[in-house]
Amino acid sequence: xxxxxxxxxxxxxxxxxxxxxxxxxxxxRLQVEHPVTEAVTxxxxxxxxxxxxxxxxxxxxxxxxxxxxxxxxxxxxxxNPAENFRPETGMITLWAPPxxxxxxxxxxxxxxxxxxxxxxxxxxxxxxxxxxxALERARRALxxxxxxxxxxxxxxxxxxxxxxxxx
Numbered sequence: 001x002x003x004x005x006x007x008x009x010x011x012x013x014x015x016x017x018x019x020x021x022x023x024x025x026x027x028x029r030l031q032v033e034h035p036v037t038e039a040v041t042x043x044x045x046x047x048x049x050x051x052x053x054x055x056x057x058x059x060x061x062x063x064x065x066x067x068x069x070x071x072x073x074x075x076x077x078x079x080n081p082a083e084n085f086r087p088e089t090g091m092i093t094l095w096a097p098p099x100x101x102x103x104x105x106x107x108x109x110x111x112x113x114x115x116x117x118x119x120x121x122x123x124x125x126x127x128x129x130x131x132x133x134a135l136e137r138a139r140r141a142l143x144x145x146x147x148x149x150x151x152x153x154x155x156x157x158x159x160x161x162x163x164x165x166x167x
Contacts, residue, residue, distance in 0.1 A: 009029070072135065074141075076124060
């Protein structure tokens with residue numbers, strides 16, 4: 001073993017023909033998509049990561065984890081899809097996210113988006129009893145979302161959640 005003791009992410013590829021997993025990598029952090037797991041399991045992964053760091057035992061086994069419903073995370077980035085997703089900089093002059101879904105973000109009206117940091121502005125997380133309901137909530141939330149002052153991927157995100165290939 002490697003002696004790692006914390007919450008993190010192990011990534012695999014799965015070959016359904018051979019019914020085999022292939023190890024890709026291990027990250028000693030949670031992935032940006034962790035709210036999706038939290039939404040369908042009801043487990044706060046950040047809390048568990050901190051508790052494990054304090055020396056607490058995990059308190060449950062893999063078999064204890066159950067899934068309920070469907071969740072989708074949509075990333076909103078300050079990038080211009082029309083220009084090959086070129087990162088955008090500038091001031092956010094209007095930040096009006098939907099209030100009916102989970103939104104993880106650190107920006108607001110007047111925030112300045114510079115070139116020294118990642119272009120991701122927010123993660124919008126929607127849930128539903130099934131994929132269809134989660135997609136409908138994603139479409140509604142993205143339609144309600146307003147951002148002005150710089151280009152974002154918001155129009156592209158709206159297109160994706162309505163695209164038959166994604167649906």
